Amino acid sequence: MKSGQYLVPVHDLINKPGSMRKAELNVITEEPLANYAIGVPSGEKLEIDLKLESVHEGIYVSGEVFGEAKGECGRCLDPIKGELEVDFQELFAYSGTSEDDFTVENEQIDLEQVIRDAVVLSLPFQPVCNEDCLGLCATCGEKILDEAQHMHEAPIDPRWNALQKLKED
Numbered sequence: 001m002k003s004g005q006y007l008v009p010v011h012d013l014i015n016k017p018g019s020m021r022k023a024e025l026n027v028i029t030e031e032p033l034a035n036y037a038i039g040v041p042s043g044e045k046l047e048i049d050l051k052l053e054s055v056h057e058g059i060y061v062s063g064e065v066f067g068e069a070k071g072e073c074g075r076c077l078d079p080i081k082g083e084l085e086v087d088f089q090e091l092f093a094y095s096g097t098s099e100d101d102f103t104v105e106n107e108q109i110d111l112e113q114v115i116r117d118a119v120v121l122s123l124p125f126q127p128v129c130n131e132d133c134l135g136l137c138a139t140c141g142e143k144i145l146d147e148a149q150h151m152h153e154a155p156i157d158p159r160w161n162a163l164q165k166l167k168e169d
């Protein structure tokens, strides 16, 4: 399922150490970039600012990803969203030795894995709607907005029910 959205041509930079170029990528995600709690769903727009630098070993890429993450609060399960701004950098080497994770192929670099890793690693594991979120009430399941205003009458011990009834009679 490779669409080529993350491919960046670098033919003008190959073997020209010292030269540099900026570029911009706009991607519509085809798969979610997410952990189990939060992330960028598929079909969302990612804007990527790139700086491409020619170095002796290959092409050094650095940049920033902008997008919107969506998920749910780990305490109250309310939907939450937040702006993403994630930095990344990686060297795409010319020679494909086993030590190189990323290489220049066909005078292009493929940023998909680099960007996916950077975004997913930046996401919180336990996102909350608000640092002070009190979560859900164990008794009624409602969201506890304010501890002072959310109280239940103490459940009546069933053994007292009979006594109560006697009294009423």
Ligand SMILES: [Zn+2]
Pocket (backbone or CB within 6 Å): 073, 074, 075, 076, 077, 078, 128, 129, 130, 133, 134, 135
């Ligand atoms: Zn919450």
Ligand SMILES: [Zn+2]
Pocket (backbone or CB within 6 Å): 137, 138, 139, 140, 141, 142, 150, 152
């Ligand atoms: Zn309650």
